[in-house]
Amino acid sequence: MPESTGxxxxxxxxxxGARRNPATEAAILDAAGDLxxxxxVHGLTMEAVAxxxxxxxxxxxxxxxSCGALLIAVYERSKGAHQHRDKGNLVDTIAEFYRFVFxxxxxxxxxxxxxxxxxxxxxxxxxxxxxxxxxxxxxALSEAVGWAQARGELREGVEPDALADTxxxxxxxxxxxxxxxxxxHRLARDVVSGWIVEKQ
Amino acid sequence: MPESTGxxxxxxxxxxGARRNPATEAAILDAAGDLxxxxxVHGLTMEAVAxxxxxxxxxxxxxxxSCGALLIAVYERSKGAHQHRDKGNLVDTIAEFYRFVFxxxxxxxxxxxxxxxxxxxxxxxxxxxxxxxxxxxxxALSEAVGWAQARGELREGVEPDALADTxxxxxxxxxxxxxxxxxxHRLARDVVSGWIVEKQ
DNA sequence: TATGAAACGAAACGCATCGTTCCGTTTGGA
DNA sequence: TCCAAACGGAACGATGCGTTTCGTTTCATA
Numbered sequence: 001m002p003e004s005t006g007x008x009x010x011x012x013x014x015x016x017g018a019r020r021n022p023a024t025e026a027a028i029l030d031a032a033g034d035l036x037x038x039x040x041v042h043g044l045t046m047e048a049v050a051x052x053x054x055x056x057x058x059x060x061x062x063x064x065x066s067c068g069a070l071l072i073a074v075y076e077r078s079k080g081a082h083q084h085r086d087k088g089n090l091v092d093t094i095a096e097f098y099r100f101v102f103x104x105x106x107x108x109x110x111x112x113x114x115x116x117x118x119x120x121x122x123x124x125x126x127x128x129x130x131x132x133x134x135x136x137x138x139x140a141l142s143e144a145v146g147w148a149q150a151r152g153e154l155r156e157g158v159e160p161d162a163l164a165d166t167x168x169x170x171x172x173x174x175x176x177x178x179x180x181x182x183x184x185h186r187l188a189r190d191v192v193s194g195w196i197v198e199k200q
Numbered sequence: 201m202p203e204s205t206g207x208x209x210x211x212x213x214x215x216x217g218a219r220r221n222p223a224t225e226a227a228i229l230d231a232a233g234d235l236x237x238x239x240x241v242h243g244l245t246m247e248a249v250a251x252x253x254x255x256x257x258x259x260x261x262x263x264x265x266s267c268g269a270l271l272i273a274v275y276e277r278s279k280g281a282h283q284h285r286d287k288g289n290l291v292d293t294i295a296e297f298y299r300f301v302f303x304x305x306x307x308x309x310x311x312x313x314x315x316x317x318x319x320x321x322x323x324x325x326x327x328x329x330x331x332x333x334x335x336x337x338x339x340a341l342s343e344a345v346g347w348a349q350a351r352g353e354l355r356e357g358v359e360p361d362a363l364a365d366t367x368x369x370x371x372x373x374x375x376x377x378x379x380x381x382x383x384x385h386r387l388a389r390d391v392v393s394g395w396i397v398e399k400q
Numbered sequence: 401t402a403t404g405a406a407a408c409g410a411a412a413c414g415c416a417t418c419g420t421t422c423c424g425t426t427t428g429g430a
Numbered sequence: 431t432c433c434a435a436a437c438g439g440a441a442c443g444a445t446g447c448g449t450t451t452c453g454t455t456t457c458a459t460a
Contacts, residue, residue, distance in 0.1 A: 012437095012438070013437070013438080014425075014426055014427090014436090014437060014438075015425070015426045015427065015428095015435080015436045015437035015438085016426075016427065016428080016436075016437085017426070017427035017428035017429080017434095017435075017436070017437095018426095018427070018428050018429070018433090018434050018435035018436065019427090019428065019429090019435075019436070020435095020436070021436070021437070024436085024437070024438095040322055041321075041322045042322065045416085045417060045418085046417075046418075046419080047416075047417055047418080048417090050438095054438075054439095055437080055438070056436095056437065056438045056439060056440090057418095057419080057420085057438095057439090058419095058420080058421080058422095058436095058437085058438085058439090059436075059437060059438075061419070061420080062436085114321050115321060115322065117318070117321070117376060118317070118318035118319070118320075118321040118322065119318070120318075120376070121241075121314045121315060121317070121318035121376065122240050122241045122242065122315065122318065127378070130377075131377065131378075134377060155394065158394070159390070162390040163390070165370070165373070165390075166366065166369075166370055166390065166391055168373065169366075169369040169370045169372065169373035170365070170366055170369045172369065172372070172373055172376070173365070173368065173369035173372055173373070176317060176320070176321065176372070176376075177330075177331065177334060178327070178331075190359070190362040190363070190365075190366065191366055194355065194358070194394030194395040195394040198398070212408095212409070213408070213409080214407090214408060214409075214454075214455060214456090215406080215407045215408035215409085215454070215455045215456065215457095216407075216408085216455080216456065216457080217405095217406075217407070217408095217455070217456030217457035217458085218404090218405055218406035218407065218455095218456070218457050218458065219406075219407070219456090219457065219458095220406095220407070221407070221408070224407085224408070224409095245445085245446055245447085246446075246447075246448085247445075247446055247447080248446090250409095254409075254410095255408080255409070256407095256408065256409045256410060256411090257409095257410090257447095257448080257449090258407095258408085258409085258410095258448095258449080258450080258451095259407075259408060259409075261448070261449085262407085
């Protein structure tokens, strides 16, 4: 008895002429995302994605040359970009940031991010995409730190970029070592409060 | 023409009776390490290791049930454990720590560590081994921070464990984002100096 | 001294995925 | 009108997977 290949009830797509079919792209990314959530990284194979999306493997390889490219595309579709808001003091601002990313990273969509980091350690293309995303988020975080600095909240000589790097490092370590249940506010205090000017 | 399978000139080993052959273990770990260095993670397959070590796959699977287990074993053989030494002040102590790990992580042996972190994101056994190692190193680092605290160097309320976590996070982030050339002393200052009591 | 147990290399098994290559169909754009 | 490009589908050989079987070697036990 042939094994079920998952949901294939969708009406089969066809070429819509000499141009890319958006429905195909969507179907493939949907399939890839589902497979990731259901079976983890090792379930994300080109074969399985093609089967599930009812797409030809040639089509898959044309647009996403590798498994890593597919991984990136899946993440790009669902990545959450935290909009930093100044909570009046740095600790609360960073705590809010930690609260957001920890919550997001615990969702099926967010779980993909840790796989991206992992894949980046051996896939140059993924590493490049990750680096771009990291710098983008670092800039946003650094800006938030800058608000505190402008307010005179920070000790002299503190560089927002360096502090933002440290803040981000703490978040990544929690993600990679399965500690996303860390209390966000306490972590923010442990990482940041040393750089705040002492109250008189 | 049959393709060369690498160095197989070694005299073939045999059973030495009803006990594990140390030469076999060494040959396999050597082969695994070489493959890792030469071809990266994707070059580390059970097939290739067995071929290179002139070992049976059954032997391989008996002692290392998975690729992850092999990865751990390779790392365990060569892992460097930094012996923290108090340099008189925390920044210098941590700078020395960063200097050591960055240098080690840039060696072929040390490069394996980033692969371990990557593998741990999808392999439970590797994650467990990594967590053990992390806690061990965290304890050592925390102890070094404790020296500074005992000396009265730290601001009140600083918890050595939390600070050590932050220090380690900064190191991991540099490893995972290819920034091991970061200046160790400057990084130590950026991460740690906020927690030092202000000089009068 | 005889026998069983365990480790070893080697070969083969069926299965899955790889990345590529064809094919026939569909349809937009020149 | 016709070429070009995208599409699904099927097949290709190659490779790794994890397991099994075989014949061997030698230690440990009886």
